[in-house]
Amino acid sequence: MAVSSLNHKSLIVHDPILEYILEENAYPKEHEQLKELREITVKKYEKKSVMNVPVDEAQFLSMLLKIMNAKKTMEIGVFTGYSLLGTALALPDDGQITAIDLDIEAYETGLPFIQKAGVEHKINFIQSDAFLVLNDLINGEEKSSFDFIFVDAQKEDYMKFHEKVMELVKIGGIIAYDNTLWLGSVAYKQDEYEKHSKMPESVWRNRDYVIQFNSFLASNPQIESSLLSIGDGLTLCRRLY
Ligand SMILES: C[S@@+](CC[C@H](N)C(=O)[O-])C[C@H]1O[C@@H](n2cnc3c(N)ncnc32)[C@H](O)[C@@H]1O
Structure with missing residues (x-):
């Protein structure tokens, strides 16, 4: 299957490599309800469905949560809940996720699959602007409890x-930021970008925020961080103090 038809958000690896990762590793172990949620999202939201984290990234996050023995987590930005369901499946039965999004319709699109997977009891969905919560x-x-x-x-x-989240995560806890390579645009200078890329203007506009944020994290002594080239870039930050 061509990667372009996989509706996958990644400019980081060449198509055959990405296709190999997905076909030979990620898809065979994708939970049935995650697959169903992913497919209904594509059907309903079409191009916008790329907002779901890719399958390989969700599997990485799931393994990380298990390695950490995470129990109390938060998700800011739920959409239809692909990463949320992945998290709920990874947490122990008494795990808790505070999940925040303004868009309840998208959450309700994925909710039947969360229910079918038997993990709804771990989720406290709050429809709100995340800053208020x-x-x-x-x-x-x-404070310092997540x-x-x-x-x-x-x-x-x-x-x-x-x-805000630095006040809420425990010392030693992890904050993960998605899309920190912003479709690869952070690595281009404007003239190179114009030559090599057909990314829309909206991507170019937001790129400066992501560059500033990445550089802020890189020089921040309060965290240890690692920018992973998975999906659209995922930065893990570990709170040190
Ligand atoms: C990229 S999507 C989240 C995708 C989701 N993590 C997944 O993997 O399926 C971003 C979501 O953030 C939500 N959002 C953006 N700004 C927000 C805010 N200030 N408060 C709450 N939700 C917000 C949008 O409504 C949108 O559903």
Whole structure:
């Protein structure tokens, strides 16, 4: 199957390599309800369905959560819930996920598959602007209590999210930021980009936020970080103090 038909968001690896990863490793072990959720998302949202994290990235996150023995997590930016369902499947039966999105219709599109997978009880979905919820949690009893926080919302807000989620994640806990290679655009200078890429103007515009954020993380002493070339780029940050 050609990668272009896989609806996969990655400019990082050459198509045959990506196809190999997906066909020979990721798809054979994709949970049935994740597959169904992914397919219904493509059917309903077409091009917008690339907002779901890719299968290989969700599997990486699932393994990370298990290695960490994560129990209490948060997801900012749920959409139809591909990464949310992956997380819910990875957590123990008494695990908890605070999942926040403004868009309840998208969440409800994926909800039947979450229910069918038997993991809805681990999820507290909050329909809200994430900043309101983060402020409430900070003012409540939730500081330094989360094992893992996944941030997958508006890229221009990542810097502001970082300030908040650093208060909520435990020391030693992980914050994961999605799309930190922003379709590869962060690596191009403008003239090279124009020559080599057909990315839309909207990608180019948001690229500066992602570049600034990546550079902020790289020089931030409060975290250890690693930018992985999986999916559209995933940065893991471990809170040090
Ligand atoms: C890339 S999608 C999330 C995809 C999801 N993590 C997955 O893998 O299926 C981004 C989502 O963030 C939500 N979003 C953007 N800004 C937000 C904010 N300030 N508060 C809450 N949700 C927000 C959008 O409504 C959208 O559904």
